[in-house]
Amino acid sequence: MLPQITQQNMFFRCCSSLLIIFLTLCTVKVQSQSSITIPVTDFNPESLENEDIENPIWSELTLPRRSKTEYSLHQQDSMVSIKAVSENSASGLVYKVDIDPAEFPIIEWKWRVDDLVEGGDFRSKKGDDYAARIYITFDYDKSNLGLGDRIKYETIRTFSRFKIPLRAINYIWANDAEKDTIAPNAYTNWVMMVISESGNERTSEWLSYSRNIYEDYKTAFGEEPPRINGIAIMTDTDNTKSTASAFYGNIVFRKAN
Numbered sequence: 001m002l003p004q005i006t007q008q009n010m011f012f013r014c015c016s017s018l019l020i021i022f023l024t025l026c027t028v029k030v031q032s033q034s035s036i037t038i039p040v041t042d043f044n045p046e047s048l049e050n051e052d053i054e055n056p057i058w059s060e061l062t063l064p065r066r067s068k069t070e071y072s073l074h075q076q077d078s079m080v081s082i083k084a085v086s087e088n089s090a091s092g093l094v095y096k097v098d099i100d101p102a103e104f105p106i107i108e109w110k111w112r113v114d115d116l117v118e119g120g121d122f123r124s125k126k127g128d129d130y131a132a133r134i135y136i137t138f139d140y141d142k143s144n145l146g147l148g149d150r151i152k153y154e155t156i157r158t159f160s161r162f163k164i165p166l167r168a169i170n171y172i173w174a175n176d177a178e179k180d181t182i183a184p185n186a187y188t189n190w191v192m193m194v195i196s197e198s199g200n201e202r203t204s205e206w207l208s209y210s211r212n213i214y215e216d217y218k219t220a221f222g223e224e225p226p227r228i229n230g231i232a233i234m235t236d237t238d239n240t241k242s243t244a245s246a247f248y249g250n251i252v253f254r255k256a257n
Contacts (some may be wrong), residue, residue, distance in 0.1 A: 035051075036104055038095050038251040041080040046069035047091055060094035063133070066238050067127050072151050073077065074247060081112070081247040084132075084235035088242070092135060092234030093253075099228040104255050105133070105214035108136055110204045110249035113173050113197075119240040122193050125186045131237050132246040133172040134196075135232035136213065139223055140167040149190075166190050171209070171215055173197040173246075189207040192220035206249070 043058055062068060065087040074083035082093070091135055113131040122128025142153060143164065155164070165177035168191040177195045185191035196209055233248045 007243050008237050009011050019194045020157050026037050030198070034124065034255050035091045035095070036099060036253040038097070038253075040082055040095075040233065040248055040250050041073075043082070043093075044073045046073070046092075047084060058161050059094050059096070061094045061234065063090050063238070066090045069235050069237075071233075079249075081110075081249050082233065083245065084233070085245045086235045086237040086243060087238055089090065090129075090234075090236035090238035092230040092236075093142040093254075094135075097228055097231055099231050099253055101214045101217065101225045101228055104253035106210060106214050106254040107134075107136070107171075107213045107251065108208065108210045108254065109171075110208050111173070112208055112247040113203050113241060114245045115203060115243075117174075117237055117240055118238040118242040120184065120242075122172065122177060122195070123186060126239055127175075128186045129237045129242065129244070130170075130172045131235060131249070132197075133170050133236075133246040134251065135230075136169045136171075136228060137230035137232070138167040138169075138217070139227045139229040140165070141226070142166060151161050152180050165230075167217075167221060168192070169194060169213065169220060171196045171211065177197070182216065194220075206247075213253075 048058065048060055060068070064254055067087075068091040069086040071093055072083050074081050109145055109196045113133075113246050115131065117129045119127055120129045120131075122130075142150065145153060170185070170191060170193050172195060175198070176197050177198045179195050179198055179231045181195040183193055185193055194211070196211070197207065213228075214225060231251060235244055235246045237244050
């Protein structure tokens with residue numbers, strides 16, 4: 001009987017040890033999930049041009065009757081980034097996500113702008129172009145729209161293939177505007193523009209930013225934010241018929257301290 005009891009004890013001790021290890025690993029995983037990185041610099045945009053390769057996470061954001069901005073993987077010294085070159089064009093690169101902004105309210109990013117968009121003005125439709133912007137879309141339920149907005153939404157769906165977001169925030173580099181301004185997009189108040197940088201004083205250098213997107217959303221829309229379902233980088237010059245170039249680094253969402 002003694003050998004059998006010893007074996008049972010060893011079995012239970014082994015199971016207990018494995019359980020402790022499992023729980024420890026789970027705890028470490030939860031604790032380590034203090035941030036979510038959007039791996040911009042791990043992606044080669046040119047892969048989207050290969051129709052034989054389907055990317056389930058990255059996709060292009062294109063506009064009807066608009067040329068596409070050129071995006072390419074770029075490396076200078078040890079800095080890897082995505083380079084955007086826009087010549088009378090408009091398109092972006094979208095990364096699918098499912099992020100709770102209440103849990104991860106801090107968004108951080110790096111970008112570099114070489115030149116501003118000539119004629120750019122976030123207040124007007126003719127000037128609605130940006131050398132750099134971070135485009136955040138939210139999973140907003142259309143049943144929450146008022147009657148007028150529901151009619152507008154159905155009209156857009158009927159006459160356009162463009163899927164306009166019902167709630168979005170754009171962090172932009174403006175030509176001439178007061179930093180931290182939050183204002184509606186020139187085309188729709190479903191998209192709110194946040195002036196993160198303005199003017200040409202700091203062009204041609206890498207800049208880092210940190211915003212509380214949870215608070216920005218509440219300030220912009222006056223309501224609790226739904227989950228974030230898309231992150232896009234976008235450089236566009238189609239309204240001003242001009243040119244611009246920019247570089248984008250990784251984007252990170254963090255829990256608040």
